[in-house]
Amino acid sequence: HQLFEAQVEKTPDAIAVEFADRKLTYWELNQRANQLAHYLQELGVGTEVLVGICVERSLEMVIGLLAILKAGGAYLPLDPAHPQERLAYILQDAQVPILLTQQKLLAILPITAAQTICLDTDWENITQHSQNNPLNQATANNLAYVIYTSGSTGKPKGVQIPHRGVVNFLNSMLVSVDMTQQDTLLSVTTITFDIAALELFLPLIVGARTVVISREVASDGVQLAASIAKYGTTLMQATPATWRMLLVAGWQGNKQLKILCGGEALSTELANELQQRCACLWNVYGPTETTIWSTIYQVNQIGDRFTTVPIGRPIANTQIYILDAQLRLVPMGVPGELYIGGIGLARGYFNRPELTSERFILNPFSDQPETRLYKTGDLARYQPDGNIVYLGRIDNQVKLRGFRIELGEIEAILSEMPAVREAAVILREDIPGEKRIIAYVVAERQEAIAISELRRYLGKKLPEYMVPSVFVQLPTMPLTPNGKLDRRALPAPDIVRPELDEAYVAPSTTQEKALVDIWVQVLGVEQVGIHDNFFALGGDSIRSIQVLSKAKERGLSLSLQQIFQHQTIHQLAQELTTAKVSIAIAEQVQPFNLICEEDLCKFPNDLEDAYPLTMLQAGMLFHSEYSSNTKAYQNISSIHLKAPFDFEKLHTAVQQLANRHPVLRTSFDLSNFSEPLQLVHKTVSVPCQLEDLRHLSAAEQEEILASWFEAEKNNKFDCTIAPLLRFQIHRRSEDTFQFSFTEHHAILDGWSVASMLTELFEHYFFLLGREVSPIGPPPANAFRNFVALQKQALQSEEYQRYWMQKLNDSPTTTIPRRPSQKSADETSEVRVVQVPINLEVSQGLKKLAQSAKVPLKSVLFAAHLRVINKLCREPEVVTLVSSNGRPETTDGTRCLGLFLNPLPFRMKLPQGTWMDLISQVFQTEQELLPFRWYPMAQIQKDLGGQRRFETCFNFTHFHVYDRIETLTDLELLDAKGFNITDFVLLAEFKLNVISSQVELSLCCNTFELSNQQIEEICNDYAQTLTAIAQFSDKEYEVFVGGNNQQYIDDKQIKGIEELSIQKLKIAKRKTFHRL
Template sequence: MLHGGKLVVVSYETSRTPAAFYQLLLNEQVTVLNQTPSAFEQLQQVEAAFDSSSTEATLALRAVIFGGEALELSRLRPWLQRHGDEQPQLINMYGITETTVHVTYRRIRWEDVEQGRGSMIGRAIPDLQLYVLNNSLQPVPIGVAGQLYVGGAGLAAGYLNRADLTAQRFIQSPFTSEKQRLYQTGDLVRYLATGELEYLGRVDQQVKIRGFRIELGEIESQLLKLTGIQACTVQVFADAQGVRRLVGYLVQQEGSDWETGSLRRQLQADLPDYMLPSLFIFLNELPLTANGKLDRRALPEPESSLAQLELEYVAPRTPLEAQLAAIWSEVLQRDKIGVHANFFTLGGDSIRSIQIVAKAKEQELYFSLQELFQYQTIAALAAHLQTQKPQVIVQATVLPFGLLSEKDRQKLPADVEDAYPLALMQAGMVYHGQLNADNGMYHDITSYHLEAEFNAEYFQQAIQLLAAEHPVLRTSFDINSYSEFLQLVHKQVQVPFLIHDISAMTEMEQREELLRWIEEDKQQVLNLAEAPLIRVTIHLRGDKSFQFSLTCHHAILDGWSVASFVTEVFTVYLKLLQGQQDNLIEPVTHSYHDFVALERTQLAAADEHLYWQEKLANYSVTPLPVWSSTEPEEEDVPQFTLALDTETARQLRKLAQRLTVPSKSILLTAHLAVLTALSGQADIITGLVSNGRPETTDSERILGCS
């Protein structure tokens, strides 16, 4: 304004009416426009319609400045195709209120859109410092995602009358001796080799579907590349059964006739199955908030009707299809399922597929997990089974102590309700653990910071109830007293339950205390001969905030089991908080004992030995180069998460689809190629972690190490 400019104040009604807003830009000959990406998207649509039907007044814009929400560059394609990137210039600015609005800036060019770049937010403005840090407040390498922290002259003093929140979000900088503060933004970013930042999303809003972490913006970017799609957003909704689904909301151009089936088929060329929305909802326009941002709460909720899925309902036509449909309906908790509906589209995953196979066996219908993964509809699976000779697999029930010799049974102490040998995985862990007894090699600590009410009595009750239900939580190991290594299941145990109050500390002090506690806990190595091989520690961090930490020996809980145990703990705990006392835990009909029995059966099978002898005949050890003569300490070995760029990821998925293999097989091939290059030989041996759970109805709830 000091240079002769004029500030145009827009009325609320005009700001909510794209056509009126566009007319205002023409009438006032606005030269600099500051808008959210969502509001600009609607302006694009109106401008395109006016531009094609009128030759009168034109926009006078010199610059369009974006802010307020993440900018998906692909959404600018229609505008750039009409106007180019010089007049007006497009500038993306990332900012937050706590840093006096703006933090970074980045001019957007046509090549950014052409090359499929992500949400580029650029570089810091001159009076601010930016840090991309991990959970330990250490800088992450270029290309690795971390949380953005901001320091410098623009930083606010804090939140008015909110000392606790100020202490949590404004922390002392670990990089200067002076009293410089940093603001913890909660935003996930990464540095690129150019020195610019790419915005990846919110730390607390990462989406996970069927076990895969998903970037919703990547799906939206692919949708916007399709002819006829003007605007879109992809959201996650949970249905009545708690199954999380991707739902796409689309605004189509006039004359466009996309529908769910055709959209999914088109997206399959560039996205894996787990990133394909289950359904699409078509809108006249995307709802916006008063601030011009996408109003997610105003999006219509998807109906649970199967009519919205990819294919219309087709009833079972044969007894076999009806039998399979009943099984799918029970496992997926749906009233009716058409014979052409895709198992994974309906919410199926690897664990539910085990349940499908197990329930089919109960009805004397036999097929493998591999067959279910290959034939993903009822119609396809039924047609396949009708051409196959049924392979009946009978799994004998193993009674307590059924895997022991009579001599070993006689030696067992009175408080043991079952005992059985170790699985091979467990035996390896126990051996290496004893060989390196001082370093806590398999001493696992899992920790979560939770915003929730804490009731010590109910929490401890939930843990003890789970210990009573799951035998592995009452297990100890004896490697000296019997003819072979045994695990003993005790009738009762008391799980150690410790509480520390650190609520008086600042956020930074709490982090330092938790790191100190973790190092201290690592030194308190669990004794394999004493049950239980778990303990729970609570750190109180605020009135309704606490840190839940589970310490366990890896030989009793693998990754899936830890996640399952934590889920069950909080499910039971919440029921207790709500006053429920009955039916807190659904009984588990199988246990880790069943897995060990199956493994021993396989190990005793001659054809299994022959198979691996042939596979490993004349093998050679894969030599790897050694860059250091000293063995690094475990905590000194760095671990990095490196995100692939959009184009590389797309090409990998297309290659996997062309070869009809999972994406992980392509990555395994890359791993083997690297080993070949490093070792200089083509005969490579490496290892894989696989799921060894038995195909039983509740195998997803079995705790153990498989």
């Protein structure tokens, strides 16, 4: 860090680091790193103190690493993509007192005793600290970092690297690659791989520029090639696997580019390919235990003498010895084990003294008694010219994609499985340049072991790069005459289709057949079914790139992300279908861009944006504005809380919430412009009233609250005045208060309300001075982007044609009415009832979704359709399903607005089993997904304006409330809500994040349905859900007219709990998830 500080003095205004569209100069980077370093020192960070850092690739990653070093501490890098179990082990083993991370990663991090600092949301607190370079007591012998590498026992081990090794390495590399201030280095490596230190620190000590790219870009050959060109890259370091990925993607090279290649053996073939495309090429070698690279070789013309390129000579202050088993120097050209000595040696392994003594031995060639050598386990030999040639491994350790892997670690974890008697893991290269980890297993009972189970088990415990590409089940392991495992006799993986969970299903569509052809070529498997998993067939990241390349040749557009997310031919083919009709906005829509010139001239000066209404908003506003007696779309929530009370800070939090989110500063103008518009005001004052009830008894308080609640139902918003949101606080005691808010549904959907409340209370507790992260910057996404998407959809003839063909002759699904005692002028009310779903049924529904390989939503939707079928006695059902149009961006979930679009869902229930019904529901859902932007109101208008939909299905999983649950001083005592739905029957399913249980609330229009009907409907849902969960492989009955009796017999419903219909109440364990 002192080398960096010296460079800051020389080039303060030069760009030091860049990520996406953000840049920091040397001065700015130093300033921010200093502020964080001072903060860390306040928390006790100093010499020999380990600080964990688990962040996505970003500017914050660089700031965090520098700050830890500046504070005098040592960094422990953690990859957020690694399994939680592995992260938990490392954090526990290293006993780090502090962990730097990001807010969005908290949900995936394991529980840890470390104090957690979020580099995004805690930054406001960090900026209060000094910008000056901090003082620390670190010396060259103190720790700089600890990196955990694969261990043969099944547990990773921590390698301790001191400052002297890092400084020596950086100074040596500066000379070797002749780096200057004019260079730009493209950083592509995860910080858990030690070579990332070169990418992040080497440019910073010479005044050059580092460009950090995301994990997604670095793993996509096409995007990576584009980034090399875009940023004018002059130096890049990567493994042979990454360079090969670039070549497969069609990269033509860059004659200004200097290349470092290391992490695994560099073949002469790849070296020749790279030489033709770059300015200079170096092959580098070195284990983590000797500080990044220990040898370097500048590649010139490579002849036919070698299959791999020499690793060269040692860097400065490094000694290389090639020894025999008795630790004697071997002659020139004779293979031996490679030992490394010098200033770059690690201290050893963290808390592993025995392993340290075994691998770091005393140097027999030194007269200094404490000098050591590192035993690499690599086989090598000297050439006559003094360069070293790497020949492979002596032990069971390999390198793949630059990562050092102990195959014994994979074997140890596989052997822990009860179904596995023996396991062996090897690295094979059946196709030149393509290395794969192959696992061989012998079953405990000689029964077939599901490949998916093996893969799933390892995936929970190991990083993705350590999970074998192929699994081979053997009756017995091949043995040598001495009775030891004969690894050379392990058979090559069969090219026929392996035994998979899924039965073989041949391709049927043109796209499926094209994709199967590609997979057969790339994977070397003779037969591929449309439901076979790409990775179960031996696919990996390199083969993914090959698939993309061959798909592009056939005119099929796919992304690497799609292959990883949709891992079967069937799913990928649907992605291709979706891509044909999908509508997307390439760039963010700018403010006022959706407004005509005529209207722009009429706007008042206090607006920051304006755009049209969505059709759903227009319908809501029309209904609420022009029906004088309706209470629809005015939602009220009232929560009794136990929490520290400071009205001024709570009011501040409410106001700052509106300052951050445009929809909370929005009003509507339905008549003064060429079309109805929503107007976003620069500033608004959010009503937040306080009434002190502490002097009243509990009964008197409840009376006042009930009176306020009833009055609030009739206190309609004026949609022309922002905000369409207000808060009311009733203080009930010193530490309890009633928190109530009213909002017009036209500005917020359910997820937005959950996100808003979470952000509000997190910020309130931050303002109170509690240990809560400050809120991050406002989301970059805006609700106007959704409006633009819908506008594009309305202009699409294909969208209109799809929905007309789907619904033109559709029946109207109507729930039969019964005679009512209500008067004609009586207004409708909504009765909310909960359908009890016991634990066994809830778990059964989730397991069924997993085994059917469909979302839980599809299982619950199937139950809803079956109930509607039973109520209406029609085999073909038309209902609405709530669809979410929220933008699929990194901050899309934080963006507030009304992103809903209920979609008509038409399906004839198939004869067969419950599983058949679920399958058809999922397929029908996928079919309409590409057309989800077309507004339901326009569909109804296209159909002649007649109302056809009176039932609706909705499924929610508001996991954002997880963050509120972490506020230890906040307790939910009680809650009530009020909203009016325009449906006769709305089935609201949700997955409770705390209990992970399925819950169902029915919102029933009491003007249309009698109380007896409502109870019968609840009973239908309860019995149907139980039948699906417990008897999914049995046939169900499709009701068609008449008085058909219910199919579920007494034996099937024996376990169903007696149904209790009651007004919605908060359960004994009250959480925000129940709001």
